[in-house]
Amino acid sequence: MTLNIAIAGTGWFSKVHANILNKMGGVSIKAFVGTSLEKAERAAQEYSSAKAYANFEQMLDEVKPDAVYICVPPYAHGEMENLLIERGIPFLVEKPLGAEMEIPRKILNGVQQSGLITSVGYHFRYSDAAVRAAEMLQGRKIGMALGCWMGDMPQVSWWRKQEGSGGQFIEQTTHMVDLLRRLLGEVDEVYAAYAHRAMKEMHEGVTVHDVGTVTMKLKSGAVATVSNTCILPEAGQVGLCIYTEQGTVDIRADRLIIGDRGKMTEFRNAGSPYERENEAFIHAVRTGDRSGILSSYEDAVRTMEVTWAAWRSAESGMPVKVGG
Ligand SMILES: NC(=O)c1ccc[n+]([C@@H]2O[C@H](COP(=O)([O-])OP(=O)(O)OC[C@H]3O[C@@H](n4cnc5c(N)ncnc54)[C@H](O)[C@@H]3O)[C@@H](O)[C@H]2O)c1
Numbered sequence: 001m002t003l004n005i006a007i008a009g010t011g012w013f014s015k016v017h018a019n020i021l022n023k024m025g026g027v028s029i030k031a032f033v034g035t036s037l038e039k040a041e042r043a044a045q046e047y048s049s050a051k052a053y054a055n056f057e058q059m060l061d062e063v064k065p066d067a068v069y070i071c072v073p074p075y076a077h078g079e080m081e082n083l084l085i086e087r088g089i090p091f092l093v094e095k096p097l098g099a100e101m102e103i104p105r106k107i108l109n110g111v112q113q114s115g116l117i118t119s120v121g122y123h124f125r126y127s128d129a130a131v132r133a134a135e136m137l138q139g140r141k142i143g144m145a146l147g148c149w150m151g152d153m154p155q156v157s158w159w160r161k162q163e164g165s166g167g168q169f170i171e172q173t174t175h176m177v178d179l180l181r182r183l184l185g186e187v188d189e190v191y192a193a194y195a196h197r198a199m200k201e202m203h204e205g206v207t208v209h210d211v212g213t214v215t216m217k218l219k220s221g222a223v224a225t226v227s228n229t230c231i232l233p234e235a236g237q238v239g240l241c242i243y244t245e246q247g248t249v250d251i252r253a254d255r256l257i258i259g260d261r262g263k264m265t266e267f268r269n270a271g272s273p274y275e276r277e278n279e280a281f282i283h284a285v286r287t288g289d290r291s292g293i294l295s296s297y298e299d300a301v302r303t304m305e306v307t308w309a310a311w312r313s314a315e316s317g318m319p320v321k322v323g324g
Pocket of ligand 1: 007009011012013014033034035039071072073074076094095096121122123142156171
């Protein structure tokens with residue numbers, strides 16, 4: 001049976017998913033929905049089966065997709081997810097779930113009540129490095145972790161506005177927080193310090209902080225610090241290093257570096273985590289078997305609760321309990 005897929009969003013990442021789906025057997029991209037018909041037409045013209053829409057609900061009525069990909073900026077979430085929940089249509093949504101916490105918490109209610117199949121774009125979970133790291137950590141005592149997302153400022157206009165993206169920690173560094181939860185368990189309390197250093201003066205309309213560091217107490221008793229900056233002129237270091245009594249487990253975007261009592265071994269990623277994420281979701285929609293989905297909406301809300309608590313801590317200058 002061919003699965004009919006619709007994609008909301010006409011930007012960079014909708015194309016990344018569309019190109020993966022386009023190569024899969026038994027999947028047909030039937031629609032793109034954009035903020036204008038013109039943008040949707042531009043996106044759709046590259047995929048012969050796809051029609052263009054400027055209205056999400058009209059698309060649902062006409063196309064009746066088997067599943068929808070939501071690849072829109074953080075500020076644009078809410079209405080689409082609610083319509084999909086009402087109609088019982090599974091969705092894969094890109095991280096983060098919103099620019100603030102109210103909308104994801106409401107959507108979570110609907111997802112839980114409907115029992116809908118969902119997947120969230122935390123692709124690091126599907127990487128060889130993260131999968132092997134989980135295995136290597138079995139039997140080791142985890143002391144602490146240091147994570148970072150050091151880079152430049154994305155050029156899209158919504159990213160630099162607090163209400164558009166939620167800021168770097170919510171929008172980007174969320175990947176490291178999610179990896180931390182996956183490998184070390186839940187976070188109990190956070191203390192964050194954010195600042196504006198250069199980007200506000202260099203570019204017009206910047207309201208997001210450009211440096212930040214977040215200290216976390218985990219339920220296990222371990223501690224962690226995850227820092228980020230978008231002040232650099234180009235992409236820099238991204239990763240999560242876990243410190244254990246036997247040595248380090250260092251996860252990078254393209255590899256894993258294991259330290260074992262002074263001996264270092266490097267494992268390069270082989271497959272694409274994005275392809276695995278897409279395959280797991282499509283398999284779940286086709287068969288009902290969700291076991292391959294490594295990040296559901298329910299789970300991703302818990303990651304968002306941590307990054308949201310960090311924002312509230314940075315604003316108040318006080319430690320904040322996660323989920324409070
Ligand atoms: N998992 C990853 O590695 C990864 C990488 C890049 C981006 N992303 C995420 O994907 C999302 C989109 O990022 P992007 O880089 O594609 O951004 P982008 O700015 O290139 O594209 C966003 C698109 O969404 C459209 N849009 C906005 N509101 C809409 C609405 N209500 N209905 C339909 N379309 C709407 C915009 O017109 C634009 O075409 C972000 O949340 C981002 O964090 C994830």
